[in-house]
Amino acid sequence: MDLHRKVRYGMVGGGPGSFIGKVHRMAANLDGLMELTAGAFSSDPRKSKKMGRELGIANERVYGSYQQMARREASLPEDERIDVVSVTVPNNLHYDVCKVFIEAGIHVICDKPMTNTIEEAEKLCRLVDEHDTIFALTHNYSGYPMVKEARALVENGKLGTLRKVVVEYPQGWLSGSVEDDDIWRLDPNVAGVSSAVADIGTHAEHLVRYITGATLKELFADIHTFGEGRELEDDASILVHYEDGLRGILYVSQVAIGEENALKIRLYGDEAALEWRQENPNYLRLKYPDKPEEIYKRGNDYLSDAASYNNRVPAGHPEGFIEAFANVYSNVAEVITARRSGDAPNELALDFPTVEDGARGVHFIHKAIESGKKAKWIAMDYNPPGSNAKNP
Known part of the structure; x- marks a missing residue:
């Protein structure tokens, strides 16, 4: 097994015309630690194939659905399949896509908000624990x-x-x-x-x-x-x-x-x-x-x-949105590489939002909307199911 290779990632969503998909790819590519190897870029298989060709991905690694992608990638030898999937679909699909890949033994980088319901968010917390998955949420502003x-x-x-x-x-x-x-x-x-x-x-x-x-x-x-x-x-x-x-x-x-x-x-x-x-x-x-x-x-x-x-x-040369976004991706890549080699990751690389952050964010959204509808103060006491998302 090549311990020095780049981290292989796949993408679900991010097809033609997707702003956020393009941002995720730029972020993943910036530091040369990751390579895009597979994708299900659209629910339309033809559009997915077209996007795969434009991105230079082997035809057999471009899929017509995320379910097919998870099954196929998980069946490949460990040194061929993707290490992590980037989830860039609309909110209502986040839970289903993340669940499928976590259960397939593939790490996840998901766009925010993590899910549409608190129940789904807590289920993901439990799945991450159960499958010992590295899970990152792209609250990219924390990357500045x-x-x-x-x-x-x-x-x-x-x-x-x-x-x-x-x-x-x-x-x-x-x-x-x-x-x-x-x-x-x-x-x-x-x-x-x-x-x-x-x-x-x-x-x-x-x-x-x-x-x-x-x-x-x-x-x-x-x-x-x-x-x-x-x-x-x-x-x-x-x-x-x-x-x-x-x-x-x-x-x-x-x-x-x-x-x-x-x-x-x-x-x-x-x-x-x-x-x-x-x-x-x-x-x-x-x-x-x-x-x-x-x-x-x-x-x-x-x-x-x-x-x-x-x-x-160096100072005086501005860094901005893509670089901050890339810090999430690069830190995740370092943690995945450390886990693969059996080493402890640099503590500073563990600094990225996790599934627990995602659950707290979903809880905040729902309670804010509840407060707005009821015109009253809402208690925010909340502890999502424990997660080992930062465990190398």
């Missing part, structure tokens, strides 16, 4: 080096006791007249119970959880749909209370005219505050009550080990 630096600063007590967090993710892509019937994120049969909260609110919630390590205690959500005739919300403002006293505001919108992907977090402690903006991701601002503001810059030697480990080029 300066987000990892923010986490390190909080862990080291730089901000003191945390008091307030304000996280926002406004977009404007649904602010005008659109053909809603053609947008699956607005279809409850595909997207589930939510549009804005599931699509971008879950990123904002995970960003706070990743940086602070705080556990949600309760929330109160104002959920609204501005687009006439839409069945799912396109705007949400949520008050959040965390354990240990941290309080916050989480605001997301898909109808904020002029906004693109303006994810931003401001975190206030009793000694200092920090601010990070996704659209200018190479800088992290630290603010104090009694001295000038500090700006931490990506790529410098004074940063934490985690920030440096997930950095590629």
Whole structure:
């Protein structure tokens, strides 16, 4: 068995015209640790074959369905089959696709939200445990080096006791007249119970959880749909209370005219505050009550080990969305390679969102929508079934 080969991955979804499928492939390819070997790129076998040819994949490794792909890949010798599958289909298929590949003994990298229901999310947690699977969720914003630096600063007590967090993710892509019937994120049969909260609110919630390590205690959500005739919300403002006293505001919108992907977090402690903006991701601002503001810059030697480990080029050369996405893929690839060789992985490579993060995100989505419908505070006490997803 070749212990030094690239990690072989397959893809389900990501066919012609898929934005997110292309992003996943760019991320997987960036560091040269992985190679795309198989795929079921569309539910239409002809489209899947066409995509496979365009990507240079052997015809016999391009499949007409994900079920066929899982069966066939699992039947191949260990040194030929894929190690991991990338799941880039719409939300309603996440559970079924992940389940099939986990049961086939193949690791999983899944787009978010992990599933459409809490029950499905918890089933995946149990399956990951049962089959000893490496499972990663592409909350890619946690892959930015300066987000990892923010986490390190909080862990080291730089901000003191945390008091307030304000996280926002406004977009404007649904602010005008659109053909809603053609947008699956607005279809409850595909997207589930939510549009804005599931699509971008879950990123904002995970960003706070990743940086602070705080556990949600309760929330109160104002959920609204501005687009006439839409069945799912396109705007949400949520008050959040965390354990240990941290309080916050989480605001997301898909109808904020002029906004693109303006994810931003401001975190206030009793000694200092920090601010990070996704659209200018190479800088992290630290603010104090009694001295000038500090700006931490990506790529410098004074940063934490985690920030440096997930950095590629010297300071002054911008890194962005694809590089952050690639950090999830590269870390997973390192853990898979370590497991295959029987070695312990680098602890820094274990830093990627897991199936437990996915279950917490799905729980957040459902409770936010419940709160919005009932106009009341909802308790958030939740512990998903235990997972060994980070176990090498």
